[in-house]
Structure formats: structure tokens, C-alpha cells
Amino acid sequence: MNNKKMTNWPVAAGMASHLIPINERNGHIPAKERIMQPKSQRSTTFFLFIAVLIFTGFITGSSRAFASQEDPVEALNEKITLLKELRLKQQFPARMINTLNDALPQGSWLIRLDYFKGYISLEGFAPSNKLVADFMTKLKAAKGLFYNERFLGSTRISGTDGPKFLFRINFSCNETAQTKLPGKDRMDKAVLKALERGLVNKNEAKGMSEKIETMLADANLKVTQWTTTPALSPIKYGEYTRKVDVQGNFENLRMFFNNVARLEKYVVIYEIKSESQSLMEPDPTIKVVFKFSLFIGDKGE
Secondary structure (H helix, E strand, O other), X not given: OHHHHXXXXXXXXXXXXXXXXXXXXXXXXOHHHHHHHHHHHHHHHHHHHHHHHHHHHHHHOOHHHXXXXXXXXXXXXXXXXXHHHHHHHHHHHHHHHHHHHHHXXXXXXXXXXXXXXXXXXXXXXXXXXXXXXXXXXXXXXXXXXXXXXXXXXXXXXXXXXXXEEEEEEEEEEOOOOOOOOOOOOOOOHHHHHHHHHHOEEHHHHHHHHHHHHHHHHHOOXXXXXXXXXXXXXXXXXXXXXXXXXXXXXXXXXXXHHHHHHOOOOOEEEEEEEEEEOOXXXXXXXXXXXXXXXXXXXXXXX
């Protein structure tokens, strides 16, 4: 009896297995089904994984994945826009210091001017608080160039020729405020070719650096230190960057900035920091530290 039951049990179980749902037939799944089902699941999982990778790459828009598919028109427009912005940034220090100079009331002078990443902080002396208020009004009138002007207060200080008011002002600036540039509204290869004349090759970079040093001397700015420094930020063109320490006065600095603005080659000055050595004297001697970058368009020989 026992042997007979043991012999017939697998048959009976196999015959009854079709009555049990597939998801409940743990030990009763036929051999073929046990082999094929995991393989099917693995294939489905694999294709889902590939689909997720493709979808994720599409959403993130990886520049490496799509670099070869870059739209030539968009690439052209991007280069033109970048070079026009370099020209505007090159001209900005001159526009900034000329606007400040024109806005300063008579009998007033600056003792500090700091410019860093679109932010300007300055200190100076004026004969009265009313003249300080007039100065603020003129700064606010320079729309498009300066904004978010903040008067931080003034301090009355006695001097040999009467009281002076030490004022402190902070404001933001637009380094790429639009001015008239050649081909401003055009986006074609002729415009790009004209703008690329402002780039230097590696052989020219050293000569341009020496020219800037000569321009500093011509503006009566004494160079006290000249050092290599990391580039401001990685862009499509290489950068040749130097940090310069000079001594002079604000009029000397204004002369130098105006000469730089007229250069054919792109010379962008940034991170300007100044410190006066004689506070109560008009046209004081100042120490100035700034960085400048040249932009390299090809390797040269």
C-alpha cells in the first residue's frame, strides 16, 4: 500500500497542478516553466534598464553625448555672443571709472574702489551730506550700468580746511550693459571673423602682456608685483591671466582703463581692489591690485 501511494503521488500531483494558480504553485511548477520564466524576467529587466539609461541621457542632455550633434547655427551664435561679451567686459572698467569721475561733486574724491563679480564698493570724502546725496542721484541715473545703490552712511571728520564727510556706498553693476558694437544685430561668419581678431595666439600673449606693462608705465602707475594666476573661468578659449599690483592715483588708473578699452585685442580686467595711503588729501596715492586676462584663439607656432 505504501509503495503504491509513493509511486502514484507524483502523477496525482502533476494531474492536479493545473487546478492551482501559477503564482501559488511553488513546488508544482513544471520543469520547462521553471526554466523559461526566470529567463523571461531577466530579459524584461534588462530592456527596462536600457530604456531608463536612454531616457535619463535624453533628459539630462549630456554635452558629451550630443557634442557631435551640435547645431552649427547655435554654435556660431554662441561664439559671437561670447566674444561680444568679452568686448563689453573689456570696456567696463573704463565706463565704470569715467561714470564715477563725472558723478563726483566738486571738492569730493574717492579713497577706495573695489570691484568684484558685478559688485562695487567705494568710499570717499565730500564737503557736505547734500553733495553725497547728489552723487547718489547721479549714480542712479546711470541706468543699465549701475543698480541696487545703497548708501551705507557718512561720518563727519574735521580737517584743516573745514569738515569733510566720509561716505560709503555699495551697488551692483552690469558688466555687459549694451553699447554700440560692430555687427551687434548680425549673427554670421563675417561677424565672427571680425570678432576673432580680438583673440591672441600663444606667441602673441607674451608680447601683449609686455604691452600692458608699458601702458601702466605710460599712465604713471608703478608696478610693484606681477604674478601668474589661475584663469577666471573655463570658456571655449584659453586664457592667459596675470595679477598686477600697482601704485598711483585714481586719475592714473582712469587713464590706464581708458587705454585698455581701446585695444583691439580682448583684455578683460577684473577683481579690482584699491586702498588709499593718504585719506584726507584730495587725489590720494593708492595701492591697486587687479587681474587681467587675454584670450587665446589658436596654439600658434
